[in-house]
Amino acid sequence: MTVVIGFEGSANKIGIGIIRDGEVLSNPRRTYITPPGQGFMPSDTARHHRAVILTVLKEALEQAGLKPADIDCVAYTKGPGMGAPLVTVALVARTVAQLWGKPLLGVNHCIGHIEMGRLITKANNPTVLYVSGGNTQCRIGGWRIGSQLQRRVRSYLPATKGRGRSVIRVSRVIMPTNQSRLGFSGGGS
Numbered sequence: 001m002t003v004v005i006g007f008e009g010s011a012n013k014i015g016i017g018i019i020r021d022g023e024v025l026s027n028p029r030r031t032y033i034t035p036p037g038q039g040f041m042p043s044d045t046a047r048h049h050r051a052v053i054l055t056v057l058k059e060a061l062e063q064a065g066l067k068p069a070d071i072d073c074v075a076y077t078k079g080p081g082m083g084a085p086l087v088t089v090a091l092v093a094r095t096v097a098q099l100w101g102k103p104l105l106g107v108n109h110c111i112g113h114i115e116m117g118r119l120i121t122k123a124n125n126p127t128v129l130y131v132s133g134g135n136t137q138c139r140i141g142g143w144r145i146g147s148q149l150q151r152r153v154r155s156y157l158p159a160t161k162g163r164g165r166s167v168i169r170v171s172r173v174i175m176p177t178n179q180s181r182l183g184f185s186g187g188g189s
Contacts, residue, residue, distance in 0.1 A: 004073045005060065005096075007053075009089035010081025010109045012040045014049045016060040018071075022119055026063035028056050046084035053092050068100045078106030 003020045015029035032048035034040050061067065076093035079086055090106075097104040114128050 002072050003066065003070055004075055004105075005071050006075040006107070006112075007089045007093040007096075008077045008109075008112070009049045009053070009085045010077045010079070011085065012045055012048075014053060014056060014085070014089065016053075016056045018060050018064040018066065025066070026060045028059040028063060030056055042082045042084035045082060046088045049085050049088045053088070057092070057096070068096075071100060071102055073105055074100070074102045075105040075107050077109045077112060079109060081109050 001021050003018065003025075005016065005018045008015045008017070012032040012034075013029055014032075015027060017027040018025040030048075030052045032040055032045050034044075074093050074097040076090055077086060078090065094104060096102075114126075117123070117128075118126060
């Protein structure tokens with residue numbers, strides 16, 4: 001039974017999840033919230049993540065009922081996302097992997113969301129449109145993780161990037177705060 005701990009902090013939310021063979025054991029999160037109508041700045045977001053990441057890590061292990069020795073692999077979001085928060089999360093994930101003597105796996109943020117959806121829905125061969133501001137990617141047809149997928153995903157990016165930004169603008173009008181509702185943050189830049 002493989003146990004993976006994953007660190008995600010590519011934007012205003014930071015979360016650390018632990019999964020064992022497809023079962024989510026824990027997933028504590030924190031959200032950096034700005035005043036209504038304002039986006040979040042990368043440096044402020046990274047400062048928030050630095051302030052809470054060790055508490056979130058402790059919560060993840062406690063909720064899962066695990067110790068570092070029980071973890072088989074450390075994963076983290078390597079991008080795309082906001083630079084400063086990504087660096088903060090990568091630094092902690094790398095440090096944890098070194099201290100615990102575990103392999104480290106960088107994960108594409110967008111592919112992580114899609115794979116999470118596949119896990120939850122148990123879909124084998126989904127048609128996916130992932131829309132998230134400048135991170136928008138599209139994948140249609142069979143799903144394989146590897147270099148072929150990366151090339152295909154990148155090929156869709158230029159055509160869909162503007163549409164993703166439009167979705168963010170609309171979400172700001174509909175939901176003026178950065179508090180998550182129905183999976184949309186309504187924030188970002």
